[in-house]
Amino acid sequence: MASVTESPSSVRKVIVQLKATADAPILKQNKFKIPGTDKFAKVIDFLRRQLHRETVFVYINSAFSPNPDELVIDLFNNFGVDGKLLVNYACSMAWG
Amino acid sequence: MDVSSWDGTLSLNEFSLAAQAFEEKWKISNSASPPWLWVNAPIRPFVASQKVDGFLSMENICLLRPSEDNGAEVSRLEEEKTSLSEKEEAIDDATLVHSNHHEVHYYDFHIVYSASYRVPVLYFRGYDSDGLPLQLNEIEKDLPACSAKVLLESKWTFITQEEHPYFNRPWYKLHPCGTSEWMKLLFLDEAVLAESKVAIELHLVSWFSVVGQVIGLRVPIEMVNGRIN
Numbered sequence: 535m536a537s538v539t540e541s542p543s544s545v546r547k548v549i550v551q552l553k554a555t556a557d558a559p560i561l562k563q564n565k566f567k568i569p570g571t572d573k574f575a576k577v578i579d580f581l582r583r584q585l586h587r588e589t590v591f592v593y594i595n596s597a598f599s600p601n602p603d604e605l606v607i608d609l610f611n612n613f614g615v616d617g618k619l620l621v622n623y624a625c626s627m628a629w630g
Numbered sequence: 631m632d633v634s635s636w637d638g639t640l641s642l643n644e645f646s647l648a649a650q651a652f653e654e655k656w657k658i659s660n661s662a663s664p665p666w667l668w669v670n671a672p673i674r675p676f677v678a679s680q681k682v683d684g685f686l687s688m689e690n691i692c693l694l695r696p697s698e699d700n701g702a703e704v705s706r707l708e709e710e711k712t713s714l715s716e717k718e719e720a721i722d723d724a725t726l727v728h729s730n731h732h733e734v735h736y737y738d739f740h741i742v743y744s745a746s747y748r749v750p751v752l753y754f755r756g757y758d759s760d761g762l763p764l765q766l767n768e769i770e771k772d773l774p775a776c777s778a779k780v781l782l783e784s785k786w787t788f789i790t791q792e793e794h795p796y797f798n799r800p801w802y803k804l805h806p807c808g809t810s811e812w813m814k815l816l817f818l819d820e821a822v823l824a825e826s827k828v829a830i831e832l833h834l835v836s837w838f839s840v841v842g843q844v845i846g847l848r849v850p851i852e853m854v855n856g857r858i859n
Contacts, residue, residue: 597836
């Protein structure tokens with residue numbers, strides 16, 4: 535269960551922790567803060583840039599791949615663990 | 631189902647159970663959206679086993695052009711919106727039939743079980759307002775912008791055309807060959823879901839959270855969070 539200590543209406547930052555799975559490379563910086571009002575698309579784009587890949591397979595606990603339009607704060611409130619939103623990523627290998 | 635040794639596939643019977651759960655959860659959590667409906671497969675003569683066989687169907691969906699963010703919006707047959715951020719389609723001087731600027735496209739989606747891959751498969755077809763089938767390049771323009779790249783570059787999601795398993799018409803489908811791989815990944819950390827019934831009930835929710843993004847349909851968080859914690 536996520537521990538939400540601040541009121542929902544305050545703009546808070548969410549701690550996102552990235553975890554490499556399958557054959558994905560491990561990032562040096564795998565933890566960062568992002569405004570809760572940002573969309574999940576920002577996390578996906580960050581991963582794409584860091585991994586230099588156009589396609590990254592991104593998913594969280596509960597066996598779910600969030601839609602890029604979801605707000606990070608909503609994901610944290612529903613799926614956050616120990617004050618963090620854990621995001622798993624794998625590389626869906628490109629052709630060729 | 632022992633998740634750690636799971637191969638990412640499911641049986642036809644499990645698919646039927648998963649479909650039922652998916653249909654119910656979708657109705658509860660996504661009531662603004664058209665429902666998925668279970669359709670029993672047409673009975674085929676000379677087929678020995680008459681197991682419960684069918685697919686999930688969502689038809690006559692009007693996919694509006696995606697806005698600059700991701701994702702298309704889904705609605706039933708509604709009046710088309712007048713302001714769209716996409717560029718206008720080039721006017722064909724030779725055949726100016728309608729003066730309307732934007733063409734509305736309609737889609738049928740079926741979630742069908744693949745006996746050979748043992749995974750769900752999304753079949754779809756699109757047509758214009760005259761009922762003419764859309765070609766793949768026209769369909770791709772209706773998909774979210776990031777999908778186009780994903781479709782071309784990922785070996786896990788690509789589109790092929792083939793005859794629908796129950797109807798003698800060509801449909802498009804998201805090829806299932808990568809599905810078991812990414813389904814395994816999705817459930818990797820989910821030791822808590824290892825209890826069989828819960829995993830089956832969530833199977834299509836998890837599956838569709840990935841597949842739906844390709845076509846611009848969204849799984850609301852509530853569908854996932856309905857599970858017992």
